[in-house]
Amino acid sequence: MRRLQYFSRTKRNFGKVKKAAAPVRVIVVSFVLLILAGTFLLTLPVSSAAGSFTHPLDALFTATSATCVTGLSVVDTTGHWSPFGQAVVLLLIQLGGLGLSTFATGFSLLVHRRLGLREVILTGEASGSDMPDAASLLKLMLGFTFACELLGAGLLMLRFVPEYGAAGVWPSVFVAVSAYCNAGFDILGFVPGNSSLTAFTGDPLVCLTIDALIVIGGLGFVVVRDIYQCKLLLPLKHQGRKRLNFHSQVCLRATCALLAAGTLGFLLMEWGRTMEGLSFPAKLNTALFQSVNTRTAGFASVDIGAQGSFTKVLSVALMFIGGCPGSTAGGIKTTTLVVLLVTVGSTLRGREESVVLRHRFAPGVVYKAMTVVLLGLGVVFADACAFTLLNPQIRFIDLLYEAASAFGTAGLSAGVTGKLEPLSRIILCLTMFIGRVGPVSFGLSIMMKMKTAPSILPEGRMLIG
Numbered sequence: 001m002r003r004l005q006y007f008s009r010t011k012r013n014f015g016k017v018k019k020a021a022a023p024v025r026v027i028v029v030s031f032v033l034l035i036l037a038g039t040f041l042l043t044l045p046v047s048s049a050a051g052s053f054t055h056p057l058d059a060l061f062t063a064t065s066a067t068c069v070t071g072l073s074v075v076d077t078t079g080h081w082s083p084f085g086q087a088v089v090l091l092l093i094q095l096g097g098l099g100l101s102t103f104a105t106g107f108s109l110l111v112h113r114r115l116g117l118r119e120v121i122l123t124g125e126a127s128g129s130d131m132p133d134a135a136s137l138l139k140l141m142l143g144f145t146f147a148c149e150l151l152g153a154g155l156l157m158l159r160f161v162p163e164y165g166a167a168g169v170w171p172s173v174f175v176a177v178s179a180y181c182n183a184g185f186d187i188l189g190f191v192p193g194n195s196s197l198t199a200f201t202g203d204p205l206v207c208l209t210i211d212a213l214i215v216i217g218g219l220g221f222v223v224v225r226d227i228y229q230c231k232l233l234l235p236l237k238h239q240g241r242k243r244l245n246f247h248s249q250v251c252l253r254a255t256c257a258l259l260a261a262g263t264l265g266f267l268l269m270e271w272g273r274t275m276e277g278l279s280f281p282a283k284l285n286t287a288l289f290q291s292v293n294t295r296t297a298g299f300a301s302v303d304i305g306a307q308g309s310f311t312k313v314l315s316v317a318l319m320f321i322g323g324c325p326g327s328t329a330g331g332i333k334t335t336t337l338v339v340l341l342v343t344v345g346s347t348l349r350g351r352e353e354s355v356v357l358r359h360r361f362a363p364g365v366v367y368k369a370m371t372v373v374l375l376g377l378g379v380v381f382a383d384a385c386a387f388t389l390l391n392p393q394i395r396f397i398d399l400l401y402e403a404a405s406a407f408g409t410a411g412l413s414a415g416v417t418g419k420l421e422p423l424s425r426i427i428l429c430l431t432m433f434i435g436r437v438g439p440v441s442f443g444l445s446i447m448m449k450m451k452t453a454p455s456i457l458p459e460g461r462m463l464i465g
Contacts, residue, residue: 031067038088040059046084049081057425061073066183067096068330069296071178071409072298072402072417074417077185093181152176155209156206156209159205179213179214179297182323197289198301202283210299211289217328218327219251219252220323220326247335262287262294269307290302294318294319296330296411305414316401319331321408322408342354343369383428390420391421397414398416402417406428406435
C-alpha cells in the first residue's frame with residue numbers, strides 16, 4: 001500500500017513539474033523574440049550614427065546584452081548608435097529588465113481585462129513570487145519601477161543639466177533606467193575623455209543615486225512589496241509594524257553583508273592603485289560604487305583593466321553571486337548562496353537539516369541551490385577555457401572576468417570584450433542569455449520532456465568525503 005501511495009504522489013508531483021515548465025518556456029521564448037527584434041532594428045541604418053548598416057553580429061551582441069540587462073558592448077554606445085538606436089537599446093533594457101511577459105500582463109491590467117490563470121503563473125515566474133495576488137504585485141512592479149526611474153533621472157539631471165545643458169537630459173534618463181534595470185549601459189561618452197562614469201569618480205550625487213537605483217532594482221519586487229506593506233503601509237494605517245517575511249529578511253541581510261564585504265575589499269586592495277589621489281570620503285564612495293556595480297550593474301568609476309588580480313577575483317565572486325530572485329539582477333542569486341552556506345555549516349555541525357532564522361530549508365530547495373551553483377560554475381569556467389583557446393593573447397584572469405560578467409549580467413569589462421574574436425562573442429551572447437533567464441530555467445525550457453513517470457528505485461548508500 002505504501003508503495004502505491006508513493007507512486008501516486010510521485011506521479012502527481014511529476015505532473016506539476018511538467019506543467020511548471022510551460023511558463024518557463026514562454027519567458028525564455030519571449031526573451032529570444034525580443035533579442036531577435038532588437039537585432040533587426042539595430043542593424044538598420046537609422047540606428048547607426050553614421051547612417052550605415054551595422055554588422056549583424058555587433059547588433060546581435062548589443063541586443064542580447066541590453067535585453068539580458070548586462071552592459072557588455074563591442075561598440076561605443078554613445079558614438080556608434082544614433083538617438084533612435086539608443087532609444088532601441090533603452091527599450092530593450094526596460095523590457096528585458098522586467099520581462100516581456102510582465103509588460104504584456106501589465107497592459108492587460110491597464111485595459112481592465114481580468115488576468116487568466118496562465119497570466120498569473122507567468123507573472124509569478126517573472127517576479128519570483130508564488131503568491132496568488134499577482135495583479136496587485138504586477139501593479140506595484142510597474143508603478144514602483146517607473147517612479148524609481150523618474151526620481152533617479154531627476155536627481156541625475158541636477159548634476160548633468162547644470163554642467164552640460166540640455167544635452168544632459170537624455171543621458172540622465174538613460175542612465176537612470178539602465179541603473180534600475182541593472183544593465184550598466186551609459187551614453188556619457190559626450191563628456192571629453194570619459195569612460196563610463198570615470199568623470200564622476202567620488203561624486204556623491206551621481207554615485208549614490210546610481211547605487212540606490214541598482215540596489216533597489218536588485219532586491220526584487222517581492223521584497224519591495226513586503227517592505228512597503230510591513231514598514232510603510234501598516235504604520236500609516238496606525239496598525240503598528242509587522243516583521244518582514246522570511247524571504248525578505250534573507251535577501252536584505254545577504255545584500256547588506258555582500259555590499260559591506262565588497263566595499264571593504266575594494267577599499268583595501270585598490271587604496272593605492274585605482275583610488276590613488278582621492279580623499280578618504282571619495283575612496284569610500286568609490287569602493288561602495290564598485291561593490292554595488294559588481295553585483296550585476298556594470299557601471300565603472302575607475303579603470304577596471306588597471307585593477308589588481310586579487311581585486312578581479314573578488315569582482316568575479318560578487319558578479320557570480322549577483323542580486324536577489326525576482327529582480328532585474330543576474331547571477332546565482334543571494335538566496336542560493338545563503339542556502340548553500342547554511343547547508344555547509346549545518347553539515348559541519350553534524351545537523352541533518354539546514355536551519356537559519358528559525359526556519360529550515362526543504363531538501364528540494366537545497367538540491368536546487370546546489371544545481372544552480374554547479375551549473376553556473378560550469379558555464380563560467382567552460383567559457384573561460386574556451387576563450388583562452390580562442391584568444392591566447394589575452395590573460396586568463398581577464399577572460400574569466402569577462403565570462404563571470406556575462407553570466408552574472410554585470411556588464412563590467414576588463415577591456416577585452418572588443419578584442420574577442422567572433423566565436424567568443426557568440427559564446428558570450430549565449431552566456432548572457434543563460435545568466436538572465438537562469439541556468440535551471442534555461443535547462444527546463446530545453447530538456448523538460450519527461451513523458452514517463454519516474455520508477456521506484458532502491459536507496460543508494462555510499463560514503464561521501
